[in-house]
Every structure is written in structure tokens, then in C-alpha cells.
Amino acid sequence: MLCLTNTSSVVLPENEPAAKVWNSGGANYDRISRQIADAIEHCVDRLNPQAGENVLDVATGTGWTARRIAARGANVTGVDICSTALETARSIDNSRQINFQVGDAEALQFDDATFDAIASTFGVMFCGAPERAASELARVCKPGGR
Template sequence: MTETTTAPPPAAEMWGLGGAHYDLVSFAIGDALAHAAQRLAPPPGARVLDVATGTGWTARNVARFGAHVDAVDFSPGMLDAARALSSHIKEITFAVADAQALPFETATFDGVISTFGVMFAPDHRQAAAELTRVCRPGGRLVLATWAPGGSVEEFFGVIGRHGDAAPPEPSPMLWGDPDHVDGLLGDAFELTFEQGTSHAYHETVAAIRDWYARGFGPVRAMAASLDPARRAVLWSDIDAFHDRYVTEAGLHVKRDYLITIGTRR
């Protein structure tokens, strides 16, 4: 495998803005990340690819099973954090790579996993073709993807209202629709689907806003692009979005997702 040395694309720079702080964003959805790793359940010694690893949370979960993990992401900033956070685990190798052009030979991996990562690749069919290509016959594929029409899509809509860019087409949230996923992967994999809801807990509305402001690249990028007055409106809208999750104990944020489980034909 050859790691790319070209400059990262703008989207990679955006997602990498949070650096190590993004790990707290992953921590908040840790139940969903664990769900995916447990459905993959690789045997000890298996070789697994984690696509769009971010700060390496899922790679570390998979390594718990005794698997050897190749973890890739298109953001060098994310990978710098992932290497630092995972330095105690010798079974993980990190490399810069695009989900749409994976730098591995065909049928290399016993298992392939992506948790809320590959769904953001612009070309759905090309990304699906690459997941298919690198998974050996009889190998296992597990994806965790946000549900269309759910709270995550609504949150991205809140952010997007403050910028000039059009929403991505096709929508990343289509990866949370079993029919769409079946159209992408059903010819190559025997598929099973499982619904899930991630539960996150924060002390206050201000606390979750601070997590996003520090660690979530799309929010950081949007905030940096706005003048102070418009930035204040962004924060106000984000706070209003999270007000609905306030309970007596603090915030309880719920996010619906889909787990796709596939066996390579």
C-alpha cells in the first residue's frame, strides 16, 4: 500500500479541523460505534479495514477482538489524532486514503467496517464498489449510517442554513435507507439490516455547543466563515435545536441510525 502525499482536499481539511477534540464527538456516539464493531465480531488474527476512521474509535473497538486493523481516512489532521490516541495498540496501522480509491489489492480483507464515514463520500456507487472490491469472498461488511429524516439530518440542516453551499447530492443520509444500500451493495453481499438509536448525555445546552465548537469540523468551518453577528445566530440556532433534549438530569440526545451487515458473495 502506498500512502498519498498530495495536499488534502477542502472537505478533508474541514473534517480535520477538530483534531483530537473530535474524539469527544465519537465518544458521544460510542454506543453506535460499539454496536457496529460487535456485529462485525472479527475472529482473532483477522485482517480488517476501517474506512473513514476519524480519530480511530472504531479501529480501537475492532482491535479489541484481536484483529489486525488497517484504518484509513482522507483527513491527515484526523489521522494525526488517531495515531496519538491509538499509540498503545500495535494491531492498528493508519494511512491517508480516500474511500473512493482505496490503495489495497482486491480481496485483501476478511472484514470491512465504516461507522458514519463512507456515507459522506460524494460518489456513492464508487465508494460501494471499493468496499466490495477489497472484501474477500465470504468476508464480512458492517456499516453504521445515520437514518434519513432523523435528528442528524435535521442538525446538518441547521448548520447548512447559515452557509451558501447547496446540500450534497445525493444525500449522505441515503446510506441509512436499506433500499438505497441494497441497490449499492446487494448484488455483491448478502445483506441484513438492523435499526438502532444512539443515546448521548450532556450537562447543558452550552456544554454540547462547546463540544461541537471545538471538535466537529463542519461546525467549526461554518463558524469561522461567519462575521460575529451571523456567528451568534448560528450558536443560537444550535442551542435551540438542542433545547428539545433537555431533561431534569441534563440533555439526552437521541440519534437514529442503520446497521448494515453483509457477507461477501
């Protein structure tokens, strides 16, 4: 799997400093996810992913939400500006059902209307420009998606 250490091609220049900060934590974020496992499960329950759907998990971190969605049969793309957290996510689960990749919530590298559903448990709220991230989430979600 591709693991980018230079994220400049997919992370907006103004978000590079944040990416460096998040990268300093890397695998430690998996411990944080254990503390919020109930909230992650609640998010996945509310999303109600279906087998065969294409779901985007934005700010996936070490992939907890992505793995819970994939366990329900959906195909998941997990994006995060933190390449070190993604390395941990891949080491935990490198299945074909989950595609982890470096990406910026404010400039997603996907075509319009790509995903049936989008999740972000505790990530988009940290964006420097949340309105731009919200616009991107709406853009890549299929009409009638969730």
C-alpha cells in the same frame, strides 16, 4: 508512523476540498465519537471481528472503531482523508495491531480481496460518490468477507 499532511497522492483531487474541511476539526472528532460510542460498539458487535483477521475501518477518524475491533484480536487498518484526526488516533493508540493511514474511500490503495471484513460507522455516508466508495469496499473485501 507516517503522517501525511499533503494527501494529494492518496486522496482523489475532487475530494481534496472535503479533506481540508475535515482536517479543520482534527482532534475535536474524538469528542463526537464519545457521543456515538454505543453505535460504534453495536457496529463492532455486528461485524464480529475474530482474532487474526485483517479488518479495514474506513473513515476511521480518531480510531474509536479501529480500537474496538483491535481489542477483539483483529489486525486493523484505519483509513481516513483527515490526517489531523489520524494524528490523534495515533497518539491514543500506536500499537502494531492498528495501522492508521491517509486514504480515500473512493480510491482505496489496497489490492483486491485484502480484508476479511470492513467497517465504517459514520464515514462512508459522507462520500461525494457513495457508489464509488461501495464499489471500492467490495473490491478490497475477500470473497465471503463481511
